[in-house]
Amino acid sequence: xxxxxxxxxxxxxxxxxxxxxxxxxxxxxxxxxxxxxxxxxxxxxxxxxxxxxxxxxxxxxxxxxxxxxxxxxxxxxxxxxxxxxxxxxxxxxxxxxxxxxxxxxxxxxxxxxxxxxxxxxxxxxxxxxxxxxxxxxxxxxxxxxxxxxxxxxxxxxxxxxxxxxxxxxxxxxxxxxxxxxxxxxxxxxxxxxxxxxxxxxxxxxxxxxxxxxxxxxxxxxxxxxxxxxxxxxxxxxxxxxx
Amino acid sequence: xxxxxxxxxxxxxxxxxxxxxxxxxxxxxxxxxxxxxxxxxxxxxxxxxxxxxxxxxxxxxxxxxxxxxxxxxxxxxxxxxxxxxxxxxxxxxxxxxxxxxxxxxxxxxxxxxxxxxxxxxxxxxxxxxxxxxxxxxxxxxxxxxxxxxxxxxxxxxxxxxxxxxxxxxxxxxxxxxxxxxxxxxxxxxxxxxxxxxxxxxxxxxxxxxxxxxxxxxxxxxxxxxxxxxxxxxxxxxxxxxxxxxxxxxxxxxxxxxxxxxxxxxxxxxxxxxxxxxxxxxxxxxxxxxxxxxxxxxxxxxxxxxxxxxxxxxxxxxxxxxxxxxxxxxxxxxxxxxxxxxxxxxxxxxxxxxxxxxxxxxxxxxxxxxxxxxxxxxxxxxxxxxxxxxxxxxxxxxxxxxxxxxxxxxxxxxxxxxxxxxxxxxxxxxxxxxxxxxxxxxxxxxxxxxxxxxxxxxxxxxxxxxxxxxxxxxxxxxxxxxxxxxxxxxxxxxxxxxxxxxxxxxxxxxxxxxxxxxxxxxxxxxxxxxxxxxxxxxxxxxxxxxxxxxxxxxxxxxxxxxxxxxxxxxxxxxxxxxxxxxxx
Amino acid sequence: xxxxxxxxxxxxxxxxxxxxxxxxxxxxxxxxxxxxxxxxxxxxxxxxxxxxxxxxxxxxxxxxxxxxxxxxxxxxxxxxxxxxxxxxxxxxxxxxxxxxxxxxxxxxxxxxxxxxx
Numbered sequence: 001x002x003x004x005x006x007x008x009x010x011x012x013x014x015x016x017x018x019x020x021x022x023x024x025x026x027x028x029x030x031x032x033x034x035x036x037x038x039x040x041x042x043x044x045x046x047x048x049x050x051x052x053x054x055x056x057x058x059x060x061x062x063x064x065x066x067x068x069x070x071x072x073x074x075x076x077x078x079x080x081x082x083x084x085x086x087x088x089x090x091x092x093x094x095x096x097x098x099x100x101x102x103x104x105x106x107x108x109x110x111x112x113x114x115x116x117x118x119x120x121x122x123x124x125x126x127x128x129x130x131x132x133x134x135x136x137x138x139x140x141x142x143x144x145x146x147x148x149x150x151x152x153x154x155x156x157x158x159x160x161x162x163x164x165x166x167x168x169x170x171x172x173x174x175x176x177x178x179x180x181x182x183x184x185x186x187x188x189x190x191x192x193x194x195x196x197x198x199x200x201x202x203x204x205x206x207x208x209x210x211x212x213x214x215x216x217x218x219x220x221x222x223x224x225x226x227x228x229x230x231x232x233x234x235x236x237x238x239x240x241x242x
Numbered sequence: 243x244x245x246x247x248x249x250x251x252x253x254x255x256x257x258x259x260x261x262x263x264x265x266x267x268x269x270x271x272x273x274x275x276x277x278x279x280x281x282x283x284x285x286x287x288x289x290x291x292x293x294x295x296x297x298x299x300x301x302x303x304x305x306x307x308x309x310x311x312x313x314x315x316x317x318x319x320x321x322x323x324x325x326x327x328x329x330x331x332x333x334x335x336x337x338x339x340x341x342x343x344x345x346x347x348x349x350x351x352x353x354x355x356x357x358x359x360x361x362x363x364x365x366x367x368x369x370x371x372x373x374x375x376x377x378x379x380x381x382x383x384x385x386x387x388x389x390x391x392x393x394x395x396x397x398x399x400x401x402x403x404x405x406x407x408x409x410x411x412x413x414x415x416x417x418x419x420x421x422x423x424x425x426x427x428x429x430x431x432x433x434x435x436x437x438x439x440x441x442x443x444x445x446x447x448x449x450x451x452x453x454x455x456x457x458x459x460x461x462x463x464x465x466x467x468x469x470x471x472x473x474x475x476x477x478x479x480x481x482x483x484x485x486x487x488x489x490x491x492x493x494x495x496x497x498x499x500x501x502x503x504x505x506x507x508x509x510x511x512x513x514x515x516x517x518x519x520x521x522x523x524x525x526x527x528x529x530x531x532x533x534x535x536x537x538x539x540x541x542x543x544x545x546x547x548x549x550x551x552x553x554x555x556x557x558x559x560x561x562x563x564x565x566x567x568x569x570x571x572x573x574x575x576x577x578x579x580x581x582x583x584x585x586x587x588x589x590x591x592x593x594x595x596x597x598x599x600x601x602x603x604x605x606x607x608x609x610x611x612x613x614x615x616x617x618x619x620x621x622x623x624x625x626x627x628x629x630x631x632x633x634x635x636x637x638x639x640x641x642x643x644x645x646x647x648x649x650x651x652x653x654x655x656x657x658x659x660x661x662x663x664x665x666x667x668x669x670x671x672x673x674x675x676x677x678x679x680x681x682x683x684x685x686x687x688x689x690x691x692x693x694x695x696x697x698x699x700x701x702x703x704x705x706x707x708x709x710x711x712x713x714x715x716x717x718x719x720x721x722x723x724x725x726x727x728x729x730x731x732x733x734x735x736x737x738x739x740x741x742x743x744x745x746x747x748x749x750x751x752x753x754x755x756x757x758x759x760x761x762x763x764x765x766x767x768x769x770x771x772x773x774x775x776x777x778x779x780x781x782x783x784x785x786x787x788x789x790x791x792x793x794x795x796x797x798x799x800x801x802x803x804x805x806x807x808x809x810x811x812x813x814x815x816x817x818x819x820x821x822x823x824x825x
Numbered sequence: 826x827x828x829x830x831x832x833x834x835x836x837x838x839x840x841x842x843x844x845x846x847x848x849x850x851x852x853x854x855x856x857x858x859x860x861x862x863x864x865x866x867x868x869x870x871x872x873x874x875x876x877x878x879x880x881x882x883x884x885x886x887x888x889x890x891x892x893x894x895x896x897x898x899x900x901x902x903x904x905x906x907x908x909x910x911x912x913x914x915x916x917x918x919x920x921x922x923x924x925x926x927x928x929x930x931x932x933x934x935x936x937x938x939x940x941x942x
Contacts, residue, residue: 009830010737010739011739011826011827011828011829011830012737012738012739012826013737016830017830017832029481029581029583040691040742041691042691044734045689045690045691045733045734045735045743045746046734046735046737046743047742048735048740048741048742049742050281050285051448051449052281052285052287052448052449052450053287053289053290053448053484054448054449054482054484055290055482055484055485055577055581056576056580057289057290057373057376057573058284058285058286058287058289058290058448059284059285060281060285067841067842068842074580076580090832091834093829093830093831094829094830094831094832095419095739095740095827095829096419096739096740097740099740101419101829102282106282106396109387110387113387113388114384114387115342115343115384115385115387115388116341116342116343116385118341122341126337126353127337127340127341127346127353127354128340128341129351129352129353130348130352131348131350131351131352132347132348132350134352135345135347135348138345139345142345142377142380143373144380145284145289145376146282146284155838155839155845158834158838159834171384175343178343178345180343181343201852202912203844203845203848204844204848204912205842205844205845205848207915208844215915217915218915218916218918221912221915221916222915222916222917222918224916225916225917419827420826420827738826739826739827739828
């Protein structure tokens with residue numbers, strides 16, 4: 001057996017969150033999500049949390065496990081000796097128990113215009129040509145599952161809520177780097193704003209906690225360089241059209 | 243009750259729902275589109291699909307062959323006019339996705355790459371590494387963000403359709419964060435709510451696949467078609483049930499029993515092909531129903547590998563080499579290591595068949611229309627039918643796109659020919675009353691977890707890969723009993739904010755309805771075809787059963803089962819031959 | 826009714842994980858480097874005020890406190906440089922970019938040290 005200490009919050013009965021302890025079976029192939037499911041099924045059906053795929057691709061089950069942002073479906077009980085503290089993802093308001101309000105992220109994602117703005121019109125018959133090397137340039141940034149662990153790890157986002165944040169910037173960068181895309185200028189206003197990349201001081205925590213190895217910190221620094229070059233080009237050599 | 247006005251309400255924001263929304267927004271920017279989903283779109287289970295999406299694109303392939311593979315793969319239960327439409331639209335939709343920026347994997351010359359897949363004579367499965375569904379979903383979701391006319395209602399659980407004057411006029415939904423109910427008055431509704439694999443205990447499906455969309459239509463009087471056809475994917479992880487893509491075998495992986503034998507050759511899928519050089523449509527690239535059934539037989543013979551999670555077979559990919567695995571199957575390697583402690587580069591991975599897909603669903607015609615005017619359905623929740631008795635891998639991701647768009651066009655046409663006719667307010671109030679009654683119920687004798695456990699056990703025991711008359715009879719009785727006991731369910735959580743006890747209770751209700759349709763349809767189909775195999779009726783019976791089952795809701799009782807002939811055009815029912823001999 | 830709870834942020838985040846402490850150490854180095862820069866400006870001023878002022882400045886530099894502070898500053902500056910050089914490939918994913926930074930550092934250091942001694 002092992003113990004979970006879970007942060008609970010129900011606005012209808014609680015003024016503020018409180019911890020509740022549960023004893024759950026210890027199985028060496030179980031993840032925290034399995035333990036939570038056991039709690040809900042056998043001990044306390046009132047516990048609320050998000051989950052779906054149980055294979056780290058849907059991004060639903062992000063939460064704090066012993067103070068670190070993790071996907072509950074990939075946090076193995078065998079890696080946590082002692083009582084396991086489970087809390088909702090940090091830096092987001094708590095809706096109920098382990099469910100957070102993610103409106104801020106969803107809005108920011110839309111603001112970076114994460115869709116293809118084609119450089120050229122689509123070929124009349126067939127696909128845009130894109131070599132494996134061109135695909136590689138943006139592939140890793142397209143792997144983001146929108147789990148928001150990076151937002152929970154980022155102290156800038158915690159201190160400056162207006163900050164665009166790692167995932168949104170990484171996804172904007174993903175499109176900037178797609179060989180088919182010509183929308184860098186259109187995304188510039190959001191990405192190169194103060195609340196865009198310039199609120200980042202390269203703590204690098206985002207890339208450390210990212211379960212998909214997107215490396216949003218790299219994306220942000222690359223956007224910093226690109227937008228700086230763009231700025232100088234626009235001001236010193238405005239006759240040069242991109 | 244707060245009312246939201248829309249032209250079209252779409253239930254479900256996965257691949258099919260998003261595709262429909264985009265099609266509507268592009269067709270007419272003035273349309274008000276309400277995209278209603280119980281989860282945020284990027285959580286939809288489309289994200290878990292791995293292998294790819296089929297569409298004829300290479301010069302050595304032809305529409306004719308895609309047609310034949312699909313119809314044969316479906317054991318001739320597919321409606322051939324629908325398959326014809328599907329295979330023609332398939333390449334156009336996959337190209338459209340590419341034009342929207344989908345990161346399809348590429349050949350060296352920059353053209354899209356295709357890979358081999360089960361049951362397909364030619365390579366026509368477009369893929370994005372082994373996360374094709376994930377990339378398709380995110381491409382669609384991100385593309386949808388550019389259309390201001392698509393208004394999203396994330397984490398709204400639709401409880402009932404509003405039906406007035408014999409037409410669908412909208413729906414009622416719970417706003418999950420507040421527990422408040424809202425009515426959506428719409429001129430047309432498209433259901434794209436996905437399948438119901440969670441009615442089984444071992445499934446690749448995520449928590450959300452509980453058949454809510456199917457139940458919505460079913461309770462509004464639309465039949466559920468071919469529900470008995472439940473697909474088992476041969477290679478799920480024994481520990482979690484999660485999916486290892488068919489592409490493992492497409493790239494050359496092989497299946498072994500405890501004696502190290504590639505046993506599929508003993509079940510009509512031989513002769514054994516050379517290691518690492520798979521031949522299409524034979525051995526490990528046979529169709530899913532045959533491969534899963536072969537495992538069942540091996541298990542009975544005592545040839546299965548014993549693991550602590552039960553019996554399994556071995557998926558051996560060692561000969562593919564680390565480079566290929568990292569490049570084409572990175573998620574597979576990650577999952578095998580994390581959840582099984584096995585590295586496919588150095589060891590064979592234990593796998594077993596798990597429930598994966600429902601060929602059956604909401605009865606629609608070739609234009610995605612249901613029998614209820616104003617109601618359309620697309621994706622796994624619908625049954626057109628293009629997949630017949632057994633779906634070929636990589637046809638379903640394409641199906642989302644083709645019929646998502648088709649449903650949108652049909653809804654558009656319907657609205658052009660019909661004036662809006664909102665339902666009376668009392669209907670929505672009645673719907674709210676039903677939820678209130680459940681929430682406030684006291685003195686109940688049942689719990690969500692208790693009833694669900696019994697349902698799962700029944701389905702596993704009696705509605706598995708091989709079924710029998712006695713077993714199905716027991717399942718029908720049991721599910722009828724669970725349906726009655728469901729009315730005495732009492733919630734532990736009676737609060738309003740994000741109440742997942744309530745949500746799970748409603749999802750259980752959906753699953754019970756769908757499960758009853760499955761077992762009643764299965765009991766009535768006295769033959770074996772595709773994924774529906776009966777020990778007491780082992781042969782296919784085209785004379786009596788070249789027909790679709792139709793399960794119709796009968797309030798307070800078991801569904802009524804009816805039949806409709808399959809549309810046959812140019813492919814007469816033949817023998818499904820997956821032996822290498824005919825190649 | 827929905828009533829989300831916002832957890833207050835305090836500076837305890839610095840101690841939540843070693844990576845945050847390492848980050849703060851890197852950032853903290855700017856205090857020492859900035860302070861050293863001010864000292865150099867002060868030295869320039871002393872130089873402009875004639876040989877006596879300059880000698881007094883050199884005496885100050887040779888004091889034990891000054892030596893200790895200089896060693897500390899050198900340590901922080903080195904830590905800062907090493908962490909930044911190691912992070913450079915993220916911002917500029919070019920081959921051997923970190924090695925190039927170290928090489929350039931080495932070359933410049935040799936030139937400066939030769940000029941000083």
